Amino acid sequence: MSTSTSTQPAGPVATARSTVSDEHSARLRRTARNRRGAREIVFHVVTLLIVAVILYPAVWMVVSAFKPSNQIVGNVGIIPTDASFDNFTKALQGIGGVSFWTFFKNSLILAVLSVVGIVISCSVSAYAFARIEFPGRKIFFSLMIGTLLLPFHVVIIPQYIVFNNLGLVNTFIPLLIGKFLAAEAFFVFLMVQFMRNLPRELDEAARIDGAGHVRIFTAIMLPLMKPALVTSSIFAFIWSWNDFFGPLLYLKNPDLYSMPIALRLFVDQTTTSDYGAQMAMAVLALVPVLLFFLVFQRYLVEGVATQGLKG
């Protein structure tokens, strides 16, 4: 960057010598730049090759959705010869009298309510962990971290029994209640980490002005937390959208199916050779996730990066 300053001639006496060394250093710089250029090309070739391998399954899925069913399995190519939307029309017909859009709508309701629940409950709880001194805070914080590591299978059986006794199987409530009770520690943790990095002088100044915790939280913290809230919302949406286990347990009525279990039913019901329609349905089930990825990739990647660091 600052190579020119280092080779400035000191004065008239040094001119003869410095032209020689100037030429020499220019050559050195050129070879260094060439070597750097060559290394950069090698880097891009290697990395692009890995990208091609990694993205191949996703590209293959999308392309296959446009191919006739008998040309999918074993067809390595990713350029369709006779592309058509036939598979999509078949996928959009729905399953067993239930429209595709019913599944889509169910998934959307679940995902949107998950986002609402997580943003509210986790930000409020995170404020308590990050900004209020109260007895028991440290213990609760450790317990919260503990739930982050706990295999959730140890709670699903009693939860199922209770929801079953309350007649809540075949409703969305078992899938959503945890979102409104900050049960997903990942988001609480992410927001606590974010809030801890906000300057404390802000709330102290507000306190001197007589603001209570409710004011500080709503008027100061929430606006500043926007990046963390956006990251959490995107993850909450995508995880809810992709969730398979919860709907598998609690949604028995096809009218209530979310996309992933509808997709599973679709695969079960179509003849195994109808790969085209299966691929089309698989693609349709991922469209919102892919859209979120394209629009918010930076938030997602940054969210993952910070999550791992300050522990």
Added chain:
Amino acid sequence: MTLTAEAPPTRAARPARRPSSRRRSLREAGAGYAFLTPWLLGFLLLTAGPMAASLYLAFTDYNLFAPPQWVGLENFTRLFSDPNYTQAWKVTALYVVVGTPVKLLASLLVAMLLNNAFRGKGFYRSAFYLPSLVGASVSIAIVWKAMFIDGGVVDRGQQLLGFSAGGWVGDPNRTVPMLILLTVWQFGAPMVIFLAGLKQVPTELYEAAAVDGAGPVRKFFRITLPMLSPVLFFNLLLETIHAFQIFNSAFIISNGTGGPARSTLFYTFYLYIRGFQDFQMGYASAMAWVLVLVVGAISLVLFQTQNRWVHYSGESK
């Protein structure tokens, strides 16, 4: 009441400060618990309560219809003579022990490849991250199955290279490797975390090592690895715990059977079958608690050994 009783002497010493500060800390505690209410309720109703309940159920025979019957340790003794249970441990252990290190190694290597000053890193990082976002979905499980089936794309590729062996989906010896490939494919999330860790390694360390004549291998083992060890610890812990819980892909690829030849009967899959297909809630609870104890023991060992190999530098807390 008690406050006023002991107030006079303190008031004499420090006028009016103590009661008000105590009242303030009381108010702080009230506010703390008020704000913590959602999490606290969730913790009690959805985690702690159910954990206690499943611990009780683990010692009972319960099928949802008749009340639970206390059977003592019978569920646990039955576990160890249940061939399906042994099988579930076998495939799960293989998946965890092979899949996690391979995934972490891949993510570390690619992170080091991307940790340079060249352009286009943002694009590569996002492209590598995409599989982590979609990998656990039903869609990708269906794609994986279609790719690894007899005569599928992977089989074709093997034929071209001259070592075709038929499909992976129907071969009990290759279903776990197929699912390991699926998890390794999702190396992007740990890679992003490694990359963030690599950025925090001070470049002066490498410059000083270069002056001392250290080569790339020594730089890696003397600087990169120690500086990265907190991040490595975090990734290892989370990926291991995560790997124990594989379910979706095995369920979809085996059509909910755990086949062929029980080769995809992973731990949580078998738990699901016992609990929610056979409605043996007591047995499934015992399985769940064994899993918690095993995962807890592994976490404990990792945390206990961390001061031997995890290096926390002075400035990071």
